[in-house]
Amino acid sequence: MNLTQTGMSLTSMLSSELKSDLDAVNGMLRERAASEHVNRIRKVAAHLLGNGGKRLRPLLTLASARLFDYNGQDHILLAAAVEFIHAATLLHDDVVDESEKRRGKLTANLLWNNQSSVLVGDFFFARAFQLMVRASAPRSLAILADASATIAEAEVMQIVAAQNLETDEARYLQIAKGKTATLFSAAAEVGGVVASAYEHETETLAAFGKCFGTSFQIMDDLLDYKGATKSLGKNVGDDFRDRKMTLPVVKAFSAADAAERKFWLRVIKEGEQRDGDFEHALELFKRHGTLEQTYEEAVRWSNEAKERLDGLPSKQPRELLAKLADLILSRAS
Amino acid sequence: MNLTQTGMSLTSMLSSELKSDLDAVNGMLRERAASEHVNRIRKVAAHLLGNGGKRLRPLLTLASARLFDYNGQDHILLAAAVEFIHAATLLHDDVVDESEKRRGKLTANLLWNNQSSVLVGDFFFARAFQLMVRASAPRSLAILADASATIAEAEVMQIVAAQNLETDEARYLQIAKGKTATLFSAAAEVGGVVASAYEHETETLAAFGKCFGTSFQIMDDLLDYKGATKSLGKNVGDDFRDRKMTLPVVKAFSAADAAERKFWLRVIKEGEQRDGDFEHALELFKRHGTLEQTYEEAVRWSNEAKERLDGLPSKQPRELLAKLADLILSRAS
Numbered sequence: 001m002n003l004t005q006t007g008m009s010l011t012s013m014l015s016s017e018l019k020s021d022l023d024a025v026n027g028m029l030r031e032r033a034a035s036e037h038v039n040r041i042r043k044v045a046a047h048l049l050g051n052g053g054k055r056l057r058p059l060l061t062l063a064s065a066r067l068f069d070y071n072g073q074d075h076i077l078l079a080a081a082v083e084f085i086h087a088a089t090l091l092h093d094d095v096v097d098e099s100e101k102r103r104g105k106l107t108a109n110l111l112w113n114n115q116s117s118v119l120v121g122d123f124f125f126a127r128a129f130q131l132m133v134r135a136s137a138p139r140s141l142a143i144l145a146d147a148s149a150t151i152a153e154a155e156v157m158q159i160v161a162a163q164n165l166e167t168d169e170a171r172y173l174q175i176a177k178g179k180t181a182t183l184f185s186a187a188a189e190v191g192g193v194v195a196s197a198y199e200h201e202t203e204t205l206a207a208f209g210k211c212f213g214t215s216f217q218i219m220d221d222l223l224d225y226k227g228a229t230k231s232l233g234k235n236v237g238d239d240f241r242d243r244k245m246t247l248p249v250v251k252a253f254s255a256a257d258a259a260e261r262k263f264w265l266r267v268i269k270e271g272e273q274r275d276g277d278f279e280h281a282l283e284l285f286k287r288h289g290t291l292e293q294t295y296e297e298a299v300r301w302s303n304e305a306k307e308r309l310d311g312l313p314s315k316q317p318r319e320l321l322a323k324l325a326d327l328i329l330s331r332a333s
Numbered sequence: 334m335n336l337t338q339t340g341m342s343l344t345s346m347l348s349s350e351l352k353s354d355l356d357a358v359n360g361m362l363r364e365r366a367a368s369e370h371v372n373r374i375r376k377v378a379a380h381l382l383g384n385g386g387k388r389l390r391p392l393l394t395l396a397s398a399r400l401f402d403y404n405g406q407d408h409i410l411l412a413a414a415v416e417f418i419h420a421a422t423l424l425h426d427d428v429v430d431e432s433e434k435r436r437g438k439l440t441a442n443l444l445w446n447n448q449s450s451v452l453v454g455d456f457f458f459a460r461a462f463q464l465m466v467r468a469s470a471p472r473s474l475a476i477l478a479d480a481s482a483t484i485a486e487a488e489v490m491q492i493v494a495a496q497n498l499e500t501d502e503a504r505y506l507q508i509a510k511g512k513t514a515t516l517f518s519a520a521a522e523v524g525g526v527v528a529s530a531y532e533h534e535t536e537t538l539a540a541f542g543k544c545f546g547t548s549f550q551i552m553d554d555l556l557d558y559k560g561a562t563k564s565l566g567k568n569v570g571d572d573f574r575d576r577k578m579t580l581p582v583v584k585a586f587s588a589a590d591a592a593e594r595k596f597w598l599r600v601i602k603e604g605e606q607r608d609g610d611f612e613h614a615l616e617l618f619k620r621h622g623t624l625e626q627t628y629e630e631a632v633r634w635s636n637e638a639k640e641r642l643d644g645l646p647s648k649q650p651r652e653l654l655a656k657l658a659d660l661i662l663s664r665a666s
Contacts, residue, residue: 122422123482126485
């Protein structure tokens with residue numbers, strides 16, 4: 001993701017404690033992404049991990065651990081592990097989507113090749129695994145292992161659902177939660193686990209992360225239609241060209257009249273896209289208020305995330321979590 | 334791999350105890366490969382895990398555990414985890430190699446698409462991770478996490494080395510050990526670990542697996558030139574077409590005269606391959622005795638594997654390990 005325009009305010013939100021935690025995570029990512037033997041890995045890693053990701057998932061882990069006064073170092077290991085899992089899925093997504101831009105730079109698979117993206121992704125996933133094993137938090141291993149399986153399952157579900165106009169909002173949400181919210185949820189939960197929070201508290205953190213991540217994914221899908229290429233850092237319209245059944249299309253299709261249904265059938269199911277189709281899709285969204293409804297859905301999940309925080313200790317890291325839930329709604333808008 | 338012709342003898346080698354262990358592993362693979370939500374995963378899994386793999390790696394885990402009188406059930410979890418890691422690397426290799434046949438069937442990436450191969454591979458890797466976490470053998474987690482990182486590193490090393498005629502035998506062995514022998518080594522080691530063997534014993538098991546796997550990889554590379562398509566279950570000549578620097582080419586290039594060097598430069602480095610080139614490569618191998626030397630190298634590693642067994646309890650599972658080290662030399666020969 002790209003929060004360039006909000007990057008400054010994000011940094012200013014962090015306590016000095018969390019700033020130094022985040023520096024430690026970045027240091028660990030740099031150190032562990034390097035491969036003694038293989039220069040190629042170092043290059044792909046620098047390309048992916050070095051270019052302005054805002055480390056939202058690690059921040060959830062760090063803030064959750066600090067919320068329960070954790071004063072060890074294992075939260076750094078877990079936060080870095082979470083970011084490695086995220087980086088691995090980005091690399092594999094690029095192969096799957098054949099996307100050309102990520103965070104405003106060319107993706108690794110075009111700079112090198114699909115082979116490197118697949119294998120360096122595997123390497124990052126293994127690195128995540130090594131880091132988790134080093135942390136003294138056995139339950140966090142199960143949480144992150146389960147999350148990894150759920151993410152992969154949802155990604156397969158997504159490619160099966162693509163181009164399928166029968167995908168409804170329930171199915172869309174199942175995929176969004178599986179592929180995206182699961183890792184935010186696990187990231188927040190393991191922060192509580194490593195800090196020995198009570199089970200009802202780690203469950204609350206997990207629920208917060210789930211709602212947060214759902215809002216995040218809806219905003220991501222919204223911005224693929226709404227954002228400007230420059231500020232979003234990826235090509236607007238990629239999802240349309242990939243014929244993905246993201247929330248705007250799901251909503252517009254369910255509100256469509258006969259002529260509009262014919263349009264969606266042609267561009268999404270049959271994949272016959274012509275010049276002007278993307279602009280026509282935007283017009284249909286405008287006619288039905290689709291993008292506004294999509295944004296409202298993101299707001300609802302963000303609000304639900306913040307409500308979950310009521311059950312947690314009222315301390316500075318909790319305020320940060322609430323602010324992050326606001327921040328994701330203001331991305332490039 | 335395919336040991337169809339030796340499959341019967343492999344089964345007859347197993348004690349009833351190991352036969353029932355292996356059945357349990359197969360049952361667990363079937364159960365855990367299924368996905369409640371995603372039919373596509375079940376199909377790819379059935380395609381890959383159901384078709385006659387001989388489960389060599391799980392057998393190393395099971396035999397190693399039984400060698401130290403292990404009588405729990407966690408060796409089943411670890412053996413299944415090892416096979417899932419192997420299956421994940423096969424799926425990702427198919428994308429990387431763009432290979433068309435695996436075990437005599439069309440590969441998953443051609444039957445479905447690259448997307449499914451990448452994502453189901455990720456799902457298998459996550460499944461492996463879940464199984465390991467369930468086993469009560471913390472040290473095995475570190476062993477398998479380290480193995481996973483080493484494998485991915487070596488795979489990247491391999492694509493960087495491909496087409497590079499400067500690859501020498503030392504580099505070839507480094508790659509073969511990294512990408513293949515590492516998992517055999519870890520498979521044997523975790524069997525000892527779960528059975529609470531002494532450290533010098535688990536080290537011996539790891540060393541056995543490393544030599545065993547090195548022999549296995551050399552035989553694999555030999556058979557890509559020597560085997561008949563039908564018995565090997567993959568297309569002979571794939572490595573040649575992919576311009577891989579496997580041991581036969583490394584040896585033939587180092588023995589080449591000026592004209593032969595020109596040939597290798599053209600077909601491997603420059604990739605200009607014409608009709609009859611593969612046959613000419615086979616002629617050059619004949620001229621220099623390359624395939625015989627390659628086979629002898631595999632025999633040396635197999636013998637070294639068997640020598641390592643001297644340090645282990647003299648029981649039936651040890652005999653099985655020795656027989657397996659013989660068996661890999663008789664593949665399709």
